[in-house]
Amino acid sequence: MNENLKAVLDDFSFDGGASKDTLAELEYLGLSDDFLSIFDELNGGEGFVGEEYLILWKAEELxxxxIEYEVDKYAPGxxxxxxNGGGEGFGFDTRSKPYKIVEIPFIGMDLQYATLVAESFTHLLERMKVSDGSLF
Structure with a gap:
């Protein structure tokens, strides 16, 4: 994980890194390098990034x-x-490249409610770090 990401996640509680096999599976999905790089040192975790709360799922939970949230059915792509720990999920919008980051409600999940919040995973963390409690 690069030093900029480490600095942004300084108040973050996390577990040790993900297994190489799990990381290989995630690389196959075409997820961004900045996102995948965090799993070398942390495997999921949660905490505040600035005023925003973030829960990152473990690599093997992704x-x-x-599948359990039926994302392909309700929000394909x-x-x-x-x-955010408050009813909204963060995800990659895989319908365009590079993948942008959206926030979408878990209840009533639908593409029409997916809101663009960042241009990349690193950008999401940077925005959270300086946010006053709202990404919008």
């Missing part, structure tokens, strides 16, 4: 959680990776 695929099962997307979105790949969730975590939440």
């Amino acid at each position: 695929l099962p959680f997307n 979105i790949f969730l990776f975590g939440s």
